[in-house]
């Protein structure tokens with residue numbers, strides 16, 4: 001990638017060093033114990049990763065999305081799970097606040113997120129289907145001078161967060177209904193974080209249910225327009241998807257690098273393992289697939305930055321690169337024989353993380369449905385705004 005600027009290269013190198021020195025030694029432990037040490041989160045915040053994509057006036061570095069993807073990729077080479085957790089902190093949550101928030105909300109939330117003082121979470125999924133928002137039951141309704149929220153959410157990543165951005169059905173004082181975004185703080189009365197799930201992949205990111213029992217919100221807790229905030233931060237969703245895809249590439253590349261070294265060192269049947277023709281072929285094929293995915297991603301990211309990106313491209317990247325990275329990881333794990341199946345080697349966690357990435361941030365099939373909607377109906381979304389008014393929609 002000769003076209004990278006000096007600043008972009010410097011950030012990539014900084015992330016590579018941090019990943020090698022601080023993340024890699026803990027990556028197996030995070031996976032096995034399903035817990036990310038606070039110290040690692042603190043170090044990531046200290047070197048400015050949380051605020052990397054946030055504007056300088058809110059405590060961030062104001063880096064571009066290419067830099068964010070480079071950093072995400074480097075971290076994912078060591079721990080795809082840790083990198084996945086960081087993209088939520090670095091991109092999805094702060095960018096949503098930057099797009100939707102008032103000045104007061106930005107000053108209240110973003111500097112504390114950039115410094116790592118208060119982690120954030122983005123919560124949409126419900127039992128009726130994460131993207132099937134017509135079936136969502138969590139609701140915000142007027143209450144006195146403010147509002148109250150009732151309901152529950154599933155699969156909320158970073159249950160240790162302090163500030164939660166919650167997408168939910170909303171009603172204004174005139175009885176109009178919509179889909180909004182509200183801010184719920186961990187200490188709010190009636191808000192509860194339930195025990196985390198034990199997961200196949202992306203372990204250590206604290207994913208689990210949360211619930212709201214008559215939680216009171218005032219006007220300053222409504223992010224963006226009450227009736228449309230849940231839909232109207234598409235640039236944050238797109239940037240998030242692309243940085244998430246960068247972690248899929250880092251995941252495949254991280255396992256590829258380790259596998260290449262292992263193959264080079266191993267001897268089988270009295271000769272170098274690399275001389276077994278299928279082995280060298282599979283390595284070459286994995287390399288080709290990773291390079292093709294990387295070219296697709298960074299081309300899309302540059303178009304995003306230039307404002308020339310076709311609307312379905314983040315979905316194209318998420319669906320295609322996510323599944324390709326998983327296929328590559330499955331093949332690479334096989335090249336380790338029994339060692340690939342043993343958790344102690346830290347090999348198969350890449351494959352499990354790659355699978356989790358094909359569901360987190362939207363299942364592959366849902367992204368293909370959005371692409372199809374764009375191609376067939378010129379609508380780059382799965383759920384047109386009006387559908388939230390369907391009362392019994394499932």
Ligand SMILES: Cc1cc2nc3c(=O)[nH]c(=O)nc-3n(C[C@H](O)[C@H](O)[C@H](O)COP(=O)(O)OP(=O)(O)OC[C@H]3O[C@@H](n4cnc5c(N)ncnc54)[C@H](O)[C@@H]3O)c2cc1C
Pocket residue numbers: 121122123124125126127128129130131132154155156157158199201202207356359360361362363364365366369382
């Ligand atoms: C590790 C992890 C972390 C997560 N973190 C968060 C988080 O922080 N916040 C949050 O809100 N959610 C989070 N999620 C939830 C995630 O976004 C959803 O699991 C995902 O969007 C799929 O939704 P679902 O589980 O409701 O599956 P469903 O919507 O029930 O879908 C089930 C299956 O049906 C198929 N399908 C779904 N939609 C379509 C379609 N339109 N067309 C064709 N087939 C389709 C797919 O095969 C899909 O896997 C996380 C999930 C994981 C695994």
